[in-house]
Amino acid sequence: MVVEKLVPGGYGLARTAEGAVLVRGGLPGEEVEGRPARRKGALFLEEVRLLKPRPDRYPHPLPPSADLPLVYEAQLPLKEGLVAEALERIAKVPFALSPIRPSPRALGYRTAAQYARHPLGGLAYRLPESQALVRVEEDPLLAEPLAWAFALLKTWPLPVEEIALRGSLLEGKVLLGLIGGSPEALKRPARALVQEGFAGVVWAEPSPKGRFRGRVRPLQGETTLLEAFGPITATVSLESFAQVNPLAAGLLLEEARDLVQGGERALEVYAGSGLLSLLLAPRFQEVVAVEISKEAVRRGERDKARLRVENVRFHRGDAREARRFGRFDLVVLDPPRAGLSEEVRAYLLESRPKEVLYIACDPATWARDVGELVRGGYELAFARPYDFFPFTHHVEVLSLLRLG
Numbered sequence: 001m002v003v004e005k006l007v008p009g010g011y012g013l014a015r016t017a018e019g020a021v022l023v024r025g026g027l028p029g030e031e032v033e034g035r036p037a038r039r040k041g042a043l044f045l046e047e048v049r050l051l052k053p054r055p056d057r058y059p060h061p062l063p064p065s066a067d068l069p070l071v072y073e074a075q076l077p078l079k080e081g082l083v084a085e086a087l088e089r090i091a092k093v094p095f096a097l098s099p100i101r102p103s104p105r106a107l108g109y110r111t112a113a114q115y116a117r118h119p120l121g122g123l124a125y126r127l128p129e130s131q132a133l134v135r136v137e138e139d140p141l142l143a144e145p146l147a148w149a150f151a152l153l154k155t156w157p158l159p160v161e162e163i164a165l166r167g168s169l170l171e172g173k174v175l176l177g178l179i180g181g182s183p184e185a186l187k188r189p190a191r192a193l194v195q196e197g198f199a200g201v202v203w204a205e206p207s208p209k210g211r212f213r214g215r216v217r218p219l220q221g222e223t224t225l226l227e228a229f230g231p232i233t234a235t236v237s238l239e240s241f242a243q244v245n246p247l248a249a250g251l252l253l254e255e256a257r258d259l260v261q262g263g264e265r266a267l268e269v270y271a272g273s274g275l276l277s278l279l280l281a282p283r284f285q286e287v288v289a290v291e292i293s294k295e296a297v298r299r300g301e302r303d304k305a306r307l308r309v310e311n312v313r314f315h316r317g318d319a320r321e322a323r324r325f326g327r328f329d330l331v332v333l334d335p336p337r338a339g340l341s342e343e344v345r346a347y348l349l350e351s352r353p354k355e356v357l358y359i360a361c362d363p364a365t366w367a368r369d370v371g372e373l374v375r376g377g378y379e380l381a382f383a384r385p386y387d388f389f390p391f392t393h394h395v396e397v398l399s400l401l402r403l404g
């Protein structure tokens with residue numbers, strides 16, 4: 001069978017007599033075979049064999065997380081296609097997207113990464129479906145400070161379950177998170193790791209809720225770094241979200257700043273450390289930034305003081321409570337992959353801000369939300385895919401909706 005197109009989740013889609021089959025590892029135009037198996041109501045191809053690969057497959061080694069192993073130029077139309085198709089099929093909004101903006105770096109772009117420790121030594125990637133560990137010998141997607149850390153840690157036998165890295169291109173430094181093991185036993189190795197060149201080492205308890213969601217203890221050195229995201233500098237840490245490709249994120253922030261009109265009050269929900277609030281502050285009298293992570297809010301408060309921004313108010317809380325903050329001229333949204341919660345969508349349709357700036361990392365949930373806002377009286381004024389994650393199917397979208 002021949003893979004027809006790339007679909008959400010990074011699968012190839014092929015059609016068979018039994019219906020559409022999702023193919024992990026098959027790219028559009030490639031001939032594959034395998035055993036179709038039904039899981040969770042969909043048909044997946046198992047034991048995939050690639051019979052006829054594309055001629056533009058990337059010829060050098062990549063980590064297993066790189067599920068779009070094509071030469072860079074060939075990746076971009078596929079990603080654009082994911083966004084265009086989501087708009088058409090899910091939002092049902094006819095709209096011409098602005099062309100995708102490539103990442104300034106196709107390789108060496110990632111400033112954050114996590115690996116499991118392989119039981120036989122070395123670093124490994126956990127396959128999302130089977131949870132099986134695949135050893136990672138090299139990772140050319142890592143930016144320079146992380147590439148140094150990767151090479152060092154590959155041979156360092158640390159008694160932990162996972163490691164997390166967060167680097168800064170601006171400072172040329174990297175923080176190391178040790179997940180699992182005992183913080184007492186890791187104090188000495190942490191000192192040695194800082195002597196070796198890490199800016200800081202933090203221990204975290206493994207938690208079913210996610211990385212850094214259980215107990216966290218700084219072991220040695222720094223816990224935050226300063227990073228440049230285009231027009232703004234911000235602190236980053238291991239503990240809470242910051243964009244992994246600061247050069248690409250910087251381009252998006254520049255364009256975002258130019259898109260919005262300004263006014264009296266702006267609200268940012270899912271704000272992280274409030275990069276957009278701090279950036280847009282000069283255009284508004286008051287900006288409220290709502291974020292659930294205590295650590296991200298703490299970083300935001302520090303950035304606010306460092307940048308001497310007076311009119312941004314951080315609020316640690318749930319986006320679902322947006323209603324209590326009242327009405328705004330602009331609402332900025334950058335939610336996790338699940339997109340907006342029902343309560344946030346209802347709040348927007350009730351309070352009717354003049355502009356909604358929506359940044360998304362999942363085209364399908366973005367399209368669902370855009371569809372609902374358009375049916376509620378908004379018009380999609382701008383949408384451009386951005387490539388924050390070369391060599392993977394992930395794609396970011398910058399969009400602006402205006403009251404029609």
Ligand SMILES: C[S@@+](CC[C@H](N)C(=O)[O-])C[C@H]1O[C@@H](n2cnc3c(N)ncnc32)[C@H](O)[C@@H]1O
Pocket residue numbers: 240241242243269270271272273274275276290291292293296317318319320334335336361
């Ligand atoms: C994609 S990140 C965007 C962060 C920020 N705009 C940035 O670029 O750094 C999404 C953020 O939403 C936060 N978040 C997730 N669920 C939330 C909720 N229910 N209420 C408020 N914030 C939430 C996460 O902690 C994370 O910081």
